[in-house]
Amino acid sequence: MNDTVVTFDRVRENMQKHRGRNLIKILNDSQNQMLSRTLLTGGTTIFASLMLFLFGGDVIKGFAFIMLVGIIVGTYSSIYIASPFALLWEEWFGGSRKSKGGDKPAQRPAPAKAR
Numbered sequence: 001m002n003d004t005v006v007t008f009d010r011v012r013e014n015m016q017k018h019r020g021r022n023l024i025k026i027l028n029d030s031q032n033q034m035l036s037r038t039l040l041t042g043g044t045t046i047f048a049s050l051m052l053f054l055f056g057g058d059v060i061k062g063f064a065f066i067m068l069v070g071i072i073v074g075t076y077s078s079i080y081i082a083s084p085f086a087l088l089w090e091e092w093f094g095g096s097r098k099s100k101g102g103d104k105p106a107q108r109p110a111p112a113k114a115r
Contacts, residue, residue: 003038003078008086010034023090027083035079042075 010030018026049071053064 003034003041003075004082007031007034007038007078007082011083011086023087027087031079031083038075038078042071042078045071046075 014026014030049064049067
């Protein structure tokens with residue numbers, strides 16, 4: 001969960017920095033910037049939980065197994081599910097940014113002149 005929040009914080013920063021870029025490129029760049037951090041965080045916590053599972057007592061093995069499953073699912077979700085879901089959400093409900101095509105944002109029609 002923390003990796004997903006940090007990744008979307010990077011998306012927010014990149015959206016402010018690159019106002020004219022489309023959402024797909026911003027999500028891709030943000031994901032690439034955070035990928036090594038996400039994998040290192042997931043890997044170290046998996047290693048610690050795996051050691052608890054292998055060398056811990058009977059009482060802690062169930063907890064360590066659930067932690068392993070949660071870390072693996074959370075890391076997978078941060079990398080492969082969160083950004084496509086954000087893109088889908090923006091296409092369904094946002095509509096303010098162009099998500100496909102070029103680097104220019106979506107053009108809104110000019111308001112009609114009052115006579």
